[in-house]
Amino acid sequence: MLDYRKKLSIIESFPELEKKEVSLGRVNFQYTGSAAEKKNVVYHLHPNGNGYVYAKGLEDYEPDKKGMVNIRDFSEEELRAIIRKSIHMLSPEGVYESHTAGGVDHEIWINDRRQTLEIVFEHDLWNVYAGDLLDGTFRTYKEAKEYLIEEGFHPGHS
Known part of the structure; x- marks a missing residue:
């Protein structure tokens, strides 16, 4: 000691x-x-x-x-x-x-039908967008990620 x-x-x-x-x-x-x-x-x-x-x-x-x-x-x-x-x-x-995902403030997620959603860190919240439409808002990256996985999406490229 x-x-x-x-x-x-x-x-x-x-x-x-x-x-x-x-x-x-x-x-x-x-x-x-x-x-x-x-x-x-x-x-x-x-x-x-x-x-x-x-x-x-x-x-x-x-x-x-x-x-x-x-x-x-x-x-x-x-x-x-x-x-x-x-x-x-x-x-x-x-x-x-x-507050972000290791410094990453946005990601593109894709599903098997090649549909994409974008997850974006804005104003201390994580927003999920389908194009220009807001699909969901989450307090943490983890919550947003869990939602996307449940919906059949996986990380694509940013």
């Missing part, structure tokens, strides 16, 4: 993060360039080595209900990786990627 000073040194090596002292000797590190409401990347790093990193929505992590992952037993490599991923997720590019 890394001690407090080593964790602090690793976290401070990220120039995007700004240190904020909180109670009981703990510190937070905020990503001021965050495009999301969330700003804290590192939360309540304690002199005993305990602390949390925001990881809601990141693959390979199981965050608590606040989206935090405990970093008490993380290695240097693990700590650097989760912080890098957290910063990216909160960056304008990361926010866009999470």
Whole structure:
């Protein structure tokens, strides 16, 4: 386990993060360039080595209900990786990627009868169009994709 000073040194090596002292000797590190409401990347790093990193929505992590992952037993490599991923997720590019299908904001889907539908990310929603006609609106890409699959469509080319 890394001690407090080593964790602090690793976290401070990220120039995007700004240190904020909180109670009981703990510190937070905020990503001021965050495009999301969330700003804290590192939360309540304690002199005993305990602390949390925001990881809601990141693959390979199981965050608590606040989206935090405990970093008490993380290695240097693990700590650097989760912080890098957290910063990216909160960056304008990361926010866009999470709202779209990995950065793709439209796709053409086709069925066996060669009919096509277009799925488009517009105004924070996924719309499905048959030509100029709106066929459906969905909150997430996953919901739109499930609908298209149920209707017998599969991804074509964009």
